[in-house]
Amino acid sequence: MNKSRLEAFSDGVLAIIITIMVLEIKVPHGSEWIELKPLIPKFISYLMSFLFIGIYWGNHHHLLHAVKQVSSGMMWANTNLLFWLSLVPFATGWMGENYFAPNTVVIYGIIQLISGLAYTFLQKVVEKNTHDLETLKKAIRNLNKKGTISLIGYLLAILFAYITPIVSHIIFFAIAIIWIIPDRNIEKVLREEAGGKQHKG
Numbered sequence: 001m002n003k004s005r006l007e008a009f010s011d012g013v014l015a016i017i018i019t020i021m022v023l024e025i026k027v028p029h030g031s032e033w034i035e036l037k038p039l040i041p042k043f044i045s046y047l048m049s050f051l052f053i054g055i056y057w058g059n060h061h062h063l064l065h066a067v068k069q070v071s072s073g074m075m076w077a078n079t080n081l082l083f084w085l086s087l088v089p090f091a092t093g094w095m096g097e098n099y100f101a102p103n104t105v106v107i108y109g110i111i112q113l114i115s116g117l118a119y120t121f122l123q124k125v126v127e128k129n130t131h132d133l134e135t136l137k138k139a140i141r142n143l144n145k146k147g148t149i150s151l152i153g154y155l156l157a158i159l160f161a162y163i164t165p166i167v168s169h170i171i172f173f174a175i176a177i178i179w180i181i182p183d184r185n186i187e188k189v190l191r192e193e194a195g196g197k198q199h200k201g
Contacts, residue, residue, distance in 0.1 A: 001075060013082045081122050088111060
């Protein structure tokens with residue numbers, strides 16, 4: 001498969017996921033401000049999930065810059081990631097509908113944890129198919145460090161869901177902040193490689 005097709009397919013799935021999430025926020029029948037109050041938990045859930053999906057989209061884009069050739073293993077690793085991310089709207093809606101009840105927060109945390117593991121697995125597969133540049137592989141390993149911190153955070157959020165759910169949400173947002181700015185080291189290395197080739201030519 002061409003790399004651009006893989007990116008286009010992934011972009012389309014992520015766009016649909018966001019669309020499904022926003023459709024879960026039903027328009028109130030009344031026009032008074034008080035009518036919006038029940039929607040606050042749903043909006044907070046949507047905002048958090050929107051951030052996560054946006055982060056996955058941005059980092060997925062930068063990660064694929066390192067791909068030399070799309071392998072069948074990469075296709076399945078990517079499909080695996082998209083499957084788990086496609087469950088985010090369900091967890092988001094359930095959590096917002098039930099005012100962040102412990103069980104809903106646990107399910108949300110589990111889906112985020114598995115999605116994180118799926119992304120880490122995709123990184124490993126991409127690393128095996130990168131250019132033979134040690135600096136590029138080092139950039140990907142730096143992403144793995146952030147991934148490990150995130151996975152630990154998801155586990156803590158799941159544990160805190162039955163103690164203090166608000167702590168779980170603080171952890172979720174903290175993880176989002178860690179990832180909100182995509183790591184551009186991969187693109188930097190590839191630009192330097194391209195510049196070096198042009199200079200030699």
